[in-house]
Amino acid sequence: MNEILGHFNYLIVVLLMMMGLYVVIASPNLIKKLIGLSLFQASVFILFITFGKVSGGGPPILSQQLTAYSNPLPHVLILTAIVVGVATTAVGLALIVRVYEAYGTTDEDEIDAMDNADDKPVV
Amino acid sequence: MRDLFAVIMLFGIFSFIAALLFLDMDAVDVAFTEAAVGAGVTTVLMLSALRLTQRYENVSHRHAGMALVVVTLTGAALIYGTLDFPSLGDPNAPVHEHVAPEYLQQTPEKIGVPNVVTAVLASFRGYDTLGETVVIFSAGIVVMLLLGLGRAEDFEQQEDILILWVVVKPMVALILVFALYVQFHGDFGAGGGFQAGVIFASGFILYSLVYGENHTRKVLPARWLPRLAALGVLLYAGTGMFSFFKGQVFLDYNALADSPVSGQHLGILLVEAGVGLTVFSTVLLIFYAFSGRRAVVHE
Numbered sequence: 394m395n396e397i398l399g400h401f402n403y404l405i406v407v408l409l410m411m412m413g414l415y416v417v418i419a420s421p422n423l424i425k426k427l428i429g430l431s432l433f434q435a436s437v438f439i440l441f442i443t444f445g446k447v448s449g450g451g452p453p454i455l456s457q458q459l460t461a462y463s464n465p466l467p468h469v470l471i472l473t474a475i476v477v478g479v480a481t482t483a484v485g486l487a488l489i490v491r492v493y494e495a496y497g498t499t500d501e502d503e504i505d506a507m508d509n510a511d512d513k514p515v516v
Numbered sequence: 517m518r519d520l521f522a523v524i525m526l527f528g529i530f531s532f533i534a535a536l537l538f539l540d541m542d543a544v545d546v547a548f549t550e551a552a553v554g555a556g557v558t559t560v561l562m563l564s565a566l567r568l569t570q571r572y573e574n575v576s577h578r579h580a581g582m583a584l585v586v587v588t589l590t591g592a593a594l595i596y597g598t599l600d601f602p603s604l605g606d607p608n609a610p611v612h613e614h615v616a617p618e619y620l621q622q623t624p625e626k627i628g629v630p631n632v633v634t635a636v637l638a639s640f641r642g643y644d645t646l647g648e649t650v651v652i653f654s655a656g657i658v659v660m661l662l663l664g665l666g667r668a669e670d671f672e673q674q675e676d677i678l679i680l681w682v683v684v685k686p687m688v689a690l691i692l693v694f695a696l697y698v699q700f701h702g703d704f705g706a707g708g709g710f711q712a713g714v715i716f717a718s719g720f721i722l723y724s725l726v727y728g729e730n731h732t733r734k735v736l737p738a739r740w741l742p743r744l745a746a747l748g749v750l751l752y753a754g755t756g757m758f759s760f761f762k763g764q765v766f767l768d769y770n771a772l773a774d775s776p777v778s779g780q781h782l783g784i785l786l787v788e789a790g791v792g793l794t795v796f797s798t799v800l801l802i803f804y805a806f807s808g809r810r811a812v813v814h815e
Contacts, residue, residue: 447612455623470644472711
């Protein structure tokens with residue numbers, strides 16, 4: 394039973410990752426794809442923080458009351474990754490805005506159709 | 517769900533719940549960041565991108581079967597992989613055997629600040645953080661090049677947001693003060709340059725949303741922001757170069773003051789200030805870039 398509960402977090406992480414991946418592949422809408430990608434990213438964040446947790450430990454801020462601390466290294470990696478994540482998401486959104494201005498749609502299938510229409514061989 | 521507005525709001529709620537989850541797993545600094553970034557700034561940015569594109573999604577004609585198969589296979593493989601992982605909270609897990617004990621042991625004597633996360637971020641792994649600051653800076657510049665900085669629209673005064681006006685004004689002041697506290701108290705409690713930068717920027721964003729962007733642009737013109745962001749990176753790298761020219765290793769703060777520990781204190785303070793400045797100006801720059809752009813109407 395403890396074995397299952399101890400792995401519950403990993404199960405949630407994998408489920409979130411699957412949802413994110415599914416949205417990225419299956420949704421033709423570019424903004425939705427980006428949200429899927431962010432969901433995927435969030436699942437990785439949760440995975441790293443899960444690794445860092447030590448039972449009986451406290452937050453890694455040194456104090457007299459605590460004897461054990463959770464691992465600070467994943468915290469450092471993830472807190473910077475979150476801020477880098479918002480910056481890169483913004484780049485993605487900016488690209489989507491430019492794509493919309495050029496094509497008039499954020500639907501990948503429609504954009505593909507327009508591109509392919511231009512590529513028709515001249516007979 | 518076809519309405520992307522609802523999707524974005526749900527994603528904001530998800531981020532906030534993720535922040536609570538991080539808090540529960542002792543990652544106070546991460547929870548702080550996620551609450552400020554995920555629930556605040558990301559939602560605003562996505563909504564401003566939605567304003568420039570389409571709110572409603574087209575009905576999809578795709579066959580999702582193949583995607584479902586790929587995702588299920590990937591998920592099954594990953595779950596199989598996690599079976600060998602240590603249980604949650606296992607103190608003997610391999611992650612805790614490597615460098616983390618050193619960091620926890622050496623922080624009190626070598627760095628002398630209680631928050632180990634800040635010590636690792638700014639001192640032990642200062643190179644990584646410098647790299648990440650540069651990435652954030654570059655992302656801000658890319659967004660500026662893609663969208664331009666635009667100019668503020670004339671804001672129409674609306675009567676029905678009186679409550680927002682009354683509530684937001686004192687809140688903005690509190691948010692800005694709190695951001696400064698997070699910035700300078702980051703060595704001792706949870707917080708640091710990344711969180712403070714985002715919180716400071718969200719104060720400005722909140723004010724622009726309610727009172728109109730032309731006011732904030734008057735206080736802090738958009739053309740200053742790329743320079744401020746560059747100044748932050750320069751402050752970080754300059755601190756590193758200073759110890760370099762003092763005959764020490766790049767980003768070794770021991771050379772900054774008479775005793776190594778006070779050198780570390782000064783170094784962390786300067787580096788965190790650089791990070792805070794870059795993150796603040798980049799986030800605000802990105803917000804200006806999105807909100808200053810006119811929506812293109814396609815027929």
